[in-house]
Structure formats: C-alpha cells, structure tokens
Amino acid sequence: MMNLGGPASLNKVYDFLCRLFSDREIIKLPFQKLAGPLLARRRTGHVQEQYAAIGGGSPILKWTNAQGEAMCKRLDELSPGTAPHKHLVAFRYAEPLTADALSTLSSSGITCAVAFTQYPQYSCTTTGSSLNELYRRIVASSKHVQNVSWSLIDRWSGNELLAKAFAKLIEEELKQYPEDKRAQVVLVFSAHSIPHRVVDCGDPYPAEVANTVHCVMQQLGHANPYRLVWQSKVGPLPWLGPKTWDSLVGLAKHGNKDAILIPIAFTSDHIETLYELDQTYMKDANEKLGMNVRRCKALNTEPIFIEALAQIVHAHLKSGDLSSKQYPLRCPGCTNEDCQRARDFFLSSDGQHH
C-alpha cells in the first residue's frame, strides 16, 4: 500500500521534508542535494506548528494499517484461492519507507506482491514517483525480493464503490443542513494541486480527479451544484487552479453561503484535511465570510471504502493484468528515464516470475 506518508511525530518533520524536497520526481531544485535539505530546514518549524495543531503527528500510518488489515480480512473471504493476504505499507517520505517494506517482504517468504497505490488518481508526482522508487529499490535488493512476482494497481479513479463511499459521506454532511436549503449546498471537491509544468507534460491527474468527481456526482444523482478546486500550492511557480480558498471567497461573494469541502484525492485524514481544510479554510470561511461550510469526512475505515479496496485487489488478481492499460504510456512530455525503466521492469518478464 503505497502513499506519501507523513511524520509520526514532530521530531520526524525534518526527515520527512528532507525526503520530499530531495525527490526530483516531485520538485526540481538547482543543486538539489544541497538545496533540498536546506529548504527542509527552513520550513521545518512552520510545518511542525501545523502537525502540533493536529495532535503532534500524521495519522496516515494508523489509518493505512487499519485499512490494510480490514481489506485483507475481506480479501481472504473474497479470494480464498490467493489467501492468506497480508498488507505492507510503503511510504515515499516517511517510515515505513519503500526499502522497509521490501526488507519485511524479503524476510517473510512472500512470492507474489501487488503494488497498490493509495492515490486513486494517478499523477507522476505521487503514484509515478512511488512506483519509480519501488523499481529502484527492488533492483537494488536481495535476490529473494527480485524473484517476487510483481503486479501494479496504479489507478482506480473511476471505481464505483469508491464513488459510493464518497457519496455516503457527503450525504451525511448534507443532512446537517436544514431540509429546505439542502439542494442548494455547493459541493466543493478539493484536490491537491500540481504545477502547470507537470500538467503540461501530460500528467493524467487533473482528468482522473475530474473522473472521480463525476462518478461521485452520478452516485448523488447530480442533486447539488459543485466545483472541482485545488489546494496546497507551494512555491512561486504557477499551479493548477482555481484555489480552494479563493473559490470559497468567490462563492460567498455570490451569496452561496452553504458549502461542503470534500477531500477527493486522499483516502485518509492527514495534514491537508485536518489542518489546511479544517483549521484554515473551513474555519476562516465560517468566521470571516459568514459561511456555513462543513468538511466531508475522509474515507478512513468507512466500510464501503474497505469493500472498494478489497474488490479492487480481488478484480486485479482475477484479471491477471500486470498494470492498467494506461500505465505503459509515458506522459508525452516526459524526460525522466526512470519512468521508462520502471515500466520496462514491471511490464516485462524481469518483473514477473509466475
């Protein structure tokens, strides 16, 4: 189960940021080996304050383990032929890292592994970076790890149960508004933004996030007006817009006071929901813009979502596919040769020992 991860405690914030700013698949800095740690050092205090405000660390490992255990339990029922199923966590920027997951794999005698991205929508900056890292770590690993049979679940933005899970949680928030106002509540789907530079390379992320939004709206019978907006931009370069906060300001200006913020590109709570959405945008909208904004709960261990995870893996195992049909196609503007190498590895017999 691959995800970005988050610092478990305040003294892990620097290590987390340092790994993040050193990843050239997500951010490109001049003299990155020096500039990455320097930038991490400069931002550590600020980010520590945010983690302090949500209880002193990221809950992402707790949620991923809870999701993984529930998913495997259900998978053992759905697919007894491939049981027992076991989940491992591989975070990109926090422990347990990809190398940690491979070392557990190595000592466990596992022979068949599915790299299952926990980002429903594929981006080169998230799933792409995690898969490239996995490829690099596997080829640097012990013979046993190299002999494991790998396959990929690299995207699932249009999964029906995922949409149903979001729809259920949105309906729970809608019920908190008076019945006569409910149909006018604006659904503000908020996803982590990415730089225009990445979009212009052909990153499929914006279109896949839009796909999830429309699948959710279909489940809801298109009963409310909605917009897809983008949060968490950092740095001076142009990123995909409109921004979540600017959108709330605009909605308020037009008289749309009731809105639900929906974190559509994450599957569990973390700093972007608990701090950025809850403690900045929602709080400020309600206090300063006179709005009545609520935040849709994160998927976490919502039963329909656990069923989605189990069904996705079950369908994947039954299909025998090595990856989605989209994964083999690199972004048209891609110049990162690890993207080609990772594809060659996972899609050829090198990665497969069935």
Next chain:
Amino acid sequence: MMNLGGPASLNKVYDFLCRLFSDREIIKLPFQKLAGPLLARRRTGHVQEQYAAIGGGSPILKWTNAQGEAMCKRLDELSPGTAPHKHLVAFRYAEPLTADALSTLSSSGITCAVAFTQYPQYSCTTTGSSLNELYRRIVASSKHVQNVSWSLIDRWSGNELLAKAFAKLIEEELKQYPEDKRAQVVLVFSAHSIPHRVVDCGDPYPAEVANTVHCVMQQLGHANPYRLVWQSKVGPLPWLGPKTWDSLVGLAKHGNKDAILIPIAFTSDHIETLYELDQTYMKDANEKLGMNVRRCKALNTEPIFIEALAQIVHAHLKSGDLSSKQYPLRCPGCTNEDCQRARDFFLSSDGQHH
C-alpha cells in the same frame, strides 16, 4: 441549437472574426470596440486561407441543420405529446445569429423553446456566452418572444449515448490498424483549449471534457492507452496544456507511432477538425514524425449521436427542469454581471410562462 458557427463563405470571414473578437465573454482586449475589428482585419487573410483549404467555408450550418432535422423527426416519435418539434439554429458569431433565431421564433407562433447547447461540455466561453447573448436578445425582443416559455439544456458531457457514438467512431478507426498493433494505439482526445485565466475563475470545462473522455473510455472497456490534450491556443497568454501537437511529438519520441486524434469537444466537422487536425497535426505527424496517425470522424449525422440528441431533449422535456443543477452556480471567480442576470432570467418566472 446553439453553437459558435463558422463563416459560410470566404467573404464572411471578417464578419465572423469581428464578432468573435468583440465578445468580451471569450476574449478581453483593451479598447475592445476598436481593437476587436482591428484584430479581425489583421487575421482575416490568414483565416481565409484555412477556410479555402477546406472547401471555401465552414460546414457547421449544414451539419447542424441535418442534425436538427433528424433529431426532430425522432423526437416526434419519442414524445408525441410535445410534437411537432422544430429546430432553429442560433450561432454566436455567424448567421443565423441568436437575433435571427429569435426573429424566426417570433413569426412562427412557437410558445415553448429549449435552448439546447451543442457544446456537450459547459464553458463560460462557449455555452455561457451563448446563453448570456440569448438572454440579452430576448429582453430586447418583441413581446411574443418574451412570452415564450424557455428552458435550458446547458451541458451533457456524461451522456451515455454521446459516449457510445464516440466509441463506435473510434472503433472504426482502430480497425484500420493491424490486429496485433490495435491494443497499443494511443487514443489522443483533443479539445479546444481555454486560457488559464478562465480555468482559474472556476470554469467547469476542463473537468467536463475529462468526464466525456472517461465515459468514452468506459464504453471502450479501457482497452487502449489515452491522453486528453488541448488544441487551438491563440495569443500570447498561457492556456491549458498539454498542446495537441507537442503531445504527438512526445509520443513519437517515446516510440508510440500509432495514434488516433479524437475531437472530443465538437459535435460536427469544422475548421478545427478539417484544417487544424487533418491538414496540420495529422499530416505533419505522418510526414515528419513517421507516425501512423488517423483522425476519428466527427459525430455529424452518426445515428447513435442523433439518438443521443433526441433522447437528451426527450428526458429534458419529461423532467420539467429549467436547467441542469450546475447552471445556477456561477464560477467562483466570475465578475461578469450578465452571468447573474441571465441566470435570474432563465431560472425565475420572468423566463417562464407555462
């Protein structure tokens, strides 16, 4: 049936461009009343050459009339209770203009009209501009036009028959490739781009185009890799990317030689398919990049598409809805007060006299 329209002959090119560059809902120029005609004058020769290369004029009126007649014939069968049905064409920048359509309406004794956008995906620069123009022209019209009962079909990006029609035409092109290469053919969905300025206001267009792409891919069983890319950028400002031509160059560089260009945001042939896709991108890709690119046919009078048009209107008439649930919500960054006025008009009793 609202659409942008196109010049019927070469001597209409200036008038067409002049209306286009004077529309502040699509382009904002300093001193627009002077600058619009000036810019139109400067570009007329260049654009005339393109229309000359596709036969001397735009076929959009011919196609829209053919679609409208076939749709109404089918609607008379589907919905005898609301028959007879009659289509009128209202182009934004070419004859018949919105005012022409209203004058036909006025003399015909029609009492119930549906403003049906022929852009499946809503953008403020297309459907938004057409509806605002319709609102302005209605309130400036005769008492009879003002008493017509209006309702809107303002978007239909996720319509299943629309997706089926595209899927059928794509499958026809796929069959032109050898069977053993067919599954690797890249589907390049190409839509007209819009400026970042418009996207950043919260224009729903990019997400709605992505919705159509994913509906089509679902119909095709996700059997091919694909990308959504953007064409027809003009001017010096940044627009939504990646560009269609750059994407073909990138695909070729990565060894993806077989690709199908799919005009996903237009419903009939016009300059952007017949000239831009066919005579520049496809031609250059095949001649200069050694690719084997084909262009998916435009929907034109494809029977599944005609059925889609008729079913959309039929469902709309049955629902009694004045518009989609999305239309009432202005873009968060919108500062165009005509957007509010048009909504107030179409969604209140002023526009409704049932």
